[in-house]
Amino acid sequence: MKILNEFKCTFPANSANEGLARATLSAFLIQADPTAQELADLRTVISEAVTNAIVHGYRGTTGDITVCLRLLPERVIYIKVTDKGCGIPDVQKAMEPLYTSAPEEDRAGLGFAIMQTFTSSLRVRSIAGHGTTLIMRRQLGVKHEEG
Amino acid sequence: MKLHYDIDSSCLTAVLDGEIDHHIAGMVRMEVDTAIYAHSPRTLVLDFGNVTFMDSSGIGLIMGRYKILQPLGGTIILLRPAPHIGRILRLAGMERLAEIRQELGEGAMQ
Ligand SMILES: Nc1ncnc2c1ncn2[C@@H]1O[C@H](COP(=O)(O)OP(=O)(O)OP(=O)(O)O)[C@@H](O)[C@H]1O
Ligand SMILES: [Mg+2]
Numbered sequence A: 001m002k003i004l005n006e007f008k009c010t011f012p013a014n015s016a017n018e019g020l021a022r023a024t025l026s027a028f029l030i031q032a033d034p035t036a037q038e039l040a041d042l043r044t045v046i047s048e049a050v051t052n053a054i055v056h057g058y059r060g061t062t063g064d065i066t067v068c069l070r071l072l073p074e075r076v077i078y079i080k081v082t083d084k085g086c087g088i089p090d091v092q093k094a095m096e097p098l099y100t101s102a103p104e105e106d107r108a109g110l111g112f113a114i115m116q117t118f119t120s121s122l123r124v125r126s127i128a129g130h131g132t133t134l135i136m137r138r139q140l141g142v143k144h145e146e147g
Numbered sequence B: 001m002k003l004h005y006d007i008d009s010s011c012l013t014a015v016l017d018g019e020i021d022h023h024i025a026g027m028v029r030m031e032v033d034t035a036i037y038a039h040s041p042r043t044l045v046l047d048f049g050n051v052t053f054m055d056s057s058g059i060g061l062i063m064g065r066y067k068i069l070q071p072l073g074g075t076i077i078l079l080r081p082a083p084h085i086g087r088i089l090r091l092a093g094m095e096r097l098a099e100i101r102q103e104l105g106e107g108a109m110q
Helices: A016-032 A036-057 A111-117 B022-039 B056-072 B083-091
Strands: A005-012 A064-072 A076-083 A121-127 A131-139 B002-006 B011-020 B043-054 B075-079 B099-101
Touching: A005 A016, A016 A036, A016 A064, A016 A076, A016 B022, A036 A064, A036 A076, A036 A111, A036 A131, A036 B022, A036 B043, A036 B056, A036 B083, A111 A121, A111 B083, B002 B022, B011 B022, B011 B056, B022 B056, B043 B056, B043 B083, B056 B075, B056 B083, B083 B099
Parallel strands: B011 B043, B043 B075, B075 B099
Antiparallel strands: A005 A064, A064 A076, A076 A131, A121 A131, B002 B011
16 A cells, blocks of 8 residues: 555663654654544554553563554554564453453553554554564544635 | 642542653652552542543553552542543543542542
């Protein structure tokens, strides 16, 4: 599919970069002129994905996280988040609402549920021991001309 | 974040601000828990009035404080969440653990 615009960045799994990922996405989305709700939803979605890579993927270690943002035709936003961390042994179980492998750390187990609610599609590719890639798409609403 | 404890109403208020994510949640948790253990408040008010962003790390923060307060007989009020934060609170079913309010009425103060 035709890519109208693309922005890629790679950063270390440092929790300070969660906010940076949200800010980067906000800046990228300006060209698509999303509604306040669409912007809030997508900021939450990227925050969930990057936080998971840091908290679970690299758990106590470090490594690179790559984010790829795309503007696709028909106002579709594409967000890909990749880590080369521990991977998810059972993706189906991980995606169940309230499932968390870290309950003692005040995790709710709602990251995937939030990502699913706030996107049009979510694909997870994960290989235990090699890492995880999330690909999310969100269809933005039709833009009406002013006036 | 600003913490305030009112002895008469046994109410601990945490005025949160900015973006509540995993990066910040650990620090908020430590400060709030220290105050909870010091005062055993009957009510914990988490004031979201100045919060611009919150993800599931904020939900975990609320759930964790609920687990500490519930055995002590304490309740939680989530005050003034912006519309997009209110959506996440409801999506996570937080109204079952806490009361979501737009203003702090007399109810919290008895
Ligand atoms: N990038 C990742 N690498 C390895 N494991 C992951 C990754 N992302 C998610 N997981 C696994 O999937 C589980 C569910 O993730 P989800 O985001 O739904 O919940 P959580 O992160 O545990 O809690 P919350 O997001 O509510 O703070 C995690 O507990 C973890 O075991
Ligand atoms: Mg998560």
